[in-house]
């Protein structure tokens with residue numbers, strides 16, 4: 001089977017994960033399969049707040065979160081990621097147009113998809129659509145499952161050298177016969193829009209250093225905090241989860257913003273006691289409704305990254321998506337909380353577009 005190269009496509013990478021419940025041939029399991037891959041992303045010299053230099057449509061501007069929950073009926077503000085992501089896409093579309101008119105350059109994102117996983121294909125499709133919506137060119141390479149590592153790296157090299165490509169994503173997971181590190185390391189750091197290159201992560205961790213790209217999901221979490229005027233400096237933050245793609249970079253980002261950060265993971269004893277002290281919680285675990293209202297400090301701000309399908313007989317699909325945090329309970333205690341879906345999810349793709357735009361700007365000195 002020969003690889004097909006399709007231009008004017010788009011996309012992203014994905015991380016596989018195990019989700020609860022495994023059965024066969026049900027809509028629920030289809031959802032589980034789909035969600036095994038989660039958003040990719042990233043690019044850009046790290047200067048927070050990344051997108052705040054772009055203007056926000058004032059009529060849709062999210063209002064600041066009030067962190068005072070003393071007295072009165074408890075009802076958290078909903079942090080509307082869908083709405084913020086739309087604002088960001090509009091801002092990016094305007095910038096893309098400006099760049100095209102000024103210097104004739106259109107940002108381009110290339111995605112390499114290996115194998116036939118439906119979830120990965122869906123992700124790639126969504127990213128292509130997102131690129132189209134803001135005027136970013138997308139390029140897609142689809143390779144068969146039995147491709148060799150060298151074949152994948154050959155396409156990466158071509159995109160590394162292609163001046164019309166400003167961001168490269170290798171959709172994860174790769175087939176098991178490939179060494180993911182070898183493949184990802186082949187992506188030129190200046191086009192590493194997922195931000196997973198060790199140099200980018202290393203710079204993120206170091207004082208006085210700036211990564212070219214920050215992983216998109218954690219970047220989206222911080223952007224939500226900024227857009228809702230949540231003060232981070234001097235606050236106690238807890239990140240639940242320490243994965244390379246979400247938890248760990250989220251903790252680094254919060255620290256760069258002068259929060260005092262604790263990380264909770266699967267070996268942490270009494271996680272609720274740690275979470276209880278947090279002004280800001282970012283949860284990226286993959287366990288439905290694990291964080292209860294009783295874990296939260298009154299007035300805390302909760303960013304729920306988790307996307308977990310749970311069976312729901314009332315839904316025509318047989319399942320619904322929930323976060324790591326019990327939303328109904330959190331709403332009664334927190335001052336602000338992201339919903340699932342409609343919270344962090346849409347921000348991930350918006351950050352990918354943002355990173356691609358930033359990459360093009362940097363490469364063309366615009």
Ligand code: NAP
Pocket residue numbers: 015017018035038039217240241242243244245246247264265266267268271284285286287290305306307308344345346348
């Ligand atoms: P992951 O790689 O599986 O990492 C999960 C992390 O949670 C690990 O660090 C693990 O600890 C920790 N953990 C597991 N069980 C725990 C427990 N009972 N208590 C405390 N910590 C626990 O997952 P991920 O890729 O970071 O994704 C996490 C969730 O975010 C998933 O639901 C995923 O679907 C979602 N996600 C959403 C987006 C988006 O765009 N919205 C993007 C990416 C991921 P150890 O390190 O000790 O194993």
